[in-house]
Amino acid sequence: MEAARAVNMAEPGVIEHSANLSARDFGRLSRFIYDTCGIKMPDVKKTMLEARLQKRLRSLGMHSFTDYCDFLFSPEGMEKELVQMLDMVTTNKTDFFREPDHFNYLTQTVLPEWVKRHPGATLSIWSAGCSSGEEPYTLCMVLSEFALRNPGFDFRILATDISTRVLDKAKTAIYTESQVEPVAVELKKKYLLRSKDRSSGMVRIVPELREKVRFRRLNFMDEDFGMREQLDIIFCRNVIIYFDRPTQERLLQRFHRHMKPGAFIFMGHSETLSGLNVPLVSVYPTVYRRAR
Structure with missing residues (x-):
């Protein structure tokens, strides 16, 4: 399946610089995360979201968050990337015998x-x-x-x-x-x-x-x-x-x-x-x- 927008791919495993998450792309992602799993992403979490998803950009060889969003929201992205993205943004803190x-x-x-x-x-x-x-x-x-x-x-x-x-x-x-x-x-x-x-x-x-x-x-x-x-x-x-x-x-x-x-x-x-x-x-x- 084709992505909704052509993905600008780098050489495998190589990213020339760290991508920045624009306000527009943060809005797209935060709305999607809320609609998909109910987690609120206020503006103060923009830096956190950017840092966590940088790993996915590097893994996919993408230069920008716009490319990443367009891929994520495509039919192929919904099938292949959705679970990966949610894994990166959800918080998983627990301990044995927590709150005894x-x-x-x-x-x-x-x-x-x-x-x-x-x-x-x-x-x-x-x-x-x-x-x-x-x-x-x-x-x-x-x-x-x-x-x-x-x-x-x-x-x-x-x-x-x-x-x-x-x-x-x-x-x-x-x-x-x-x-x-x-x-x-x-x-x-x-x-x-x-x-x-x-x-x-x-x-x-x-x-x-x-x-x-x-x-x-x-x-x-x-x-x-x-x-x-x-x-x-x-x-x-x-x-x-x-x-x-x-x-x-x-x-x-x-x-x-x-x-x-x-x-x-x-x-x-x-x-x-x-x-x-x-x-x-x-x-x-x-x-x-x-x-x-």
Whole structure:
């Protein structure tokens, strides 16, 4: 397919100078990013966007952002470049056992009640915006420990992100020793495998936990999330802060449709549902519940 505009290609791998992102092209890109994945790109983020997309220009051998935009918005670009561009502009910050109060509340309050109400059932959790996998694997450790104390308890986790780059990393389940530093020593012994090359400083999540998580790409702006079952718990932490309030409200209404009556949603500590028209009730700081 032809691009909407001829692309000025440089010699392979060679760019004579760094391209500058004009106000016009920034406007085109920021509107597109908002329409595609709901992320606001105010003027203050122009420099950040320019720096991140320079890598794509170099990779494609392009001289200007105008060429890049014209290619991106062409049928060929929509097919070949869209996911690459979104990978570059989305922020993926996460840690093992991030915001640990949530995991305490999960194991001490949410799960004991759930087990009483659903004997023999399998708990379904969605880690929405899972990034490189630290959150779903943390959940695996926490839920596995709970299962040891509660025979018959079982769980499954769906983990999604818009970025294929971080999903690929999550699927490998390989991390540096510094990344797993927040994991307690006794959990490291149970759930992490050291590399045979001890000098590499790399560890991997054990197969038993990896088998509990199903990873797939999902864009929150899609009308249909492709889920046919309702969920018991959603972890969507430090994600909606990148959206404006109308988009947050629409997204949480969609989440609500996928929650069972009485299900919980865990938000980030910097996020609030105050002022949003969503049928969720606060039960703990940044933890909400769908009414029964």
